[in-house]
Amino acid sequence: MKKIKVVVTGGAGFIGSAVVPRLQKGGYEVHVIDNLSFGSRSFIDVEDNCFHLMDIRDKDLISKTLTEINPDILVHLAAIHFIPYCNQHPFEASEINIRGTENLLAAAKNCSNLKKVFFASTAAVYPISDLAVSESHTLLPLDIYGLTKLTGEWLCEKFNAETGKDTIVCRFFNAFGPNETNPHLIPEIENQLREGKRVLSLGNLTPKRDFIHTHDMAEAVWALLQLENIGVETFNLGRSIEYSVTEVVEAFSKILEEEVKIDVDPTRVRKVERMHLLADVSKLKKFTGWEPKHTLEEGIKDLINNWK
Template identity: 45%
Template sequence: MSDRDILVTGGAGFIGSHLVRQLTDAGANVLVADNCFSGTPSLVPAGARLETVDIRDEEFADLIRAFEPTDVVHLAALHYIPYCNANPEEAFQVNTMGTRKLVSAARDLPGLDTMVFASSAAVYPPRKGPNSEASETGPMDIYGETKLVGEDLMRLFHRETGVPTVTARLFNVYGPSETNEHLVPAVLEQVRRGNREIELGNLTPKRDFVHVSDVARALRTLLAEFEGGYGTYNVGTGTEWSVREVVEQTSEALGEEIEVVQDEDRVRESDRPHLQADISRIRADFGWEPEVEFVAGLRDLLEQDEEVVVA
């Protein structure tokens, strides 16, 4: 990728910073656009250029036109569902209108080869069993709604420009440097405080947890190998873990007994019971497979904290 000029929106965030590191290691010239609302400038590797800018502003459109990227990966969004539910207008402005601002500016780019959009498994309705890309969509929260509209904007962008455009529906991403208060960091944060009785919300929902390094590799694969048209790909593992099972596996990795209790203040009425990926399409088209097994990923996270001794 040494001949690629790649714009990564949200590149100072959790997933973005891992992707940017992989791209710069491959020799790409990377421009990160991030307002650092949840992103962290120190996560951006030295080989990339960071511009602190909001994707809703005209300054962002000017930045795109001046940089003239060969490729764009659009990750910038408000991701944390409780925050989006509490601030629906802001979620719409950032996730939908920000995406609209991006595609509007990108229409004028003379040498754009590929557009990659990070969508979410939140576009699917509650469903027992794996979700394929052909499964019916039906978001149950404002975050999923904004991502589904973003997919429509990307589809329209491809239709109007002919630029190869690919959507990645990401399942539950975990790993180092996570910036939102999702399940895995909530568990580990309490363990790191010395708690062995973990307070969580709903305990029965099952999720498909995929390591951030695998997600970054999937995005890089789509960027490099998607050849044309418009495509949609799930990025997950195909395996579900319940909240209780996550705590049990954390206990096993730690080598200590951990109990879990339900905190009614943390319970979400809207939590879906299942969310699982069918990854047969990305496997068949690109040979991509997740490499980090979930329990091994948890153990690595625990071992990265010097204050936690892993058996």
């Protein structure tokens, strides 16, 4: 029986390094496209002929490569997604997150075997809200990153309208786990603790976020890819539990069995900040039966065990 062939852009990155082995476990032939600007070849176990070192901004090379591979499924994870970096480099973020997505979808139209596209969007497309947000919530990005991803969603809807191919838009909430490549909250805490610090230099302490482990995310991606004949659908991907920065630090402290204090660094404080960002994932569960399995505490314990 012929293996299902899937291309994962950004497959050597943070979330990609969890998604790729899950697809391999499911029996897929996985090809990875990555320029290694943030990811690492060592994060994934794929044959050299299935690893394609290239930039999604290179329209001609992307078109040639996708046509040659002719995948059944395209999973598009590649992006610049660290919000402060996107705000500081808006044109680069737009080139990669919008133009790169446009290049991939244009190339995908020429893949005769293609049946499905999966696009990694973000919770940053939502406005400030004190309640859990569902997929039908008003969309109003607060930053360049959210704006580029919302544009990507529109490109996906256009792709579906033009091709009729199943198109899944998945809005990721706050991911955590191994192989993090950006200085988000949990890796920043982890790095400072690994350096021996027990008084952490952090910014805003009270905002709450919906943290979901990358292994749970990979299971959700797998479950969504099993859906058939769904047209274009959008799903939130979070855990529906939110934690403040202080609560995350307390979890590290408890697992380390050491007192960990916080020193607020004014240079790290964001002037515009959401107090809450919580996912309503009832639609994802209804469509797939997926349930998250990794708690925040379990994920932090794994991180600590790995560096200890």
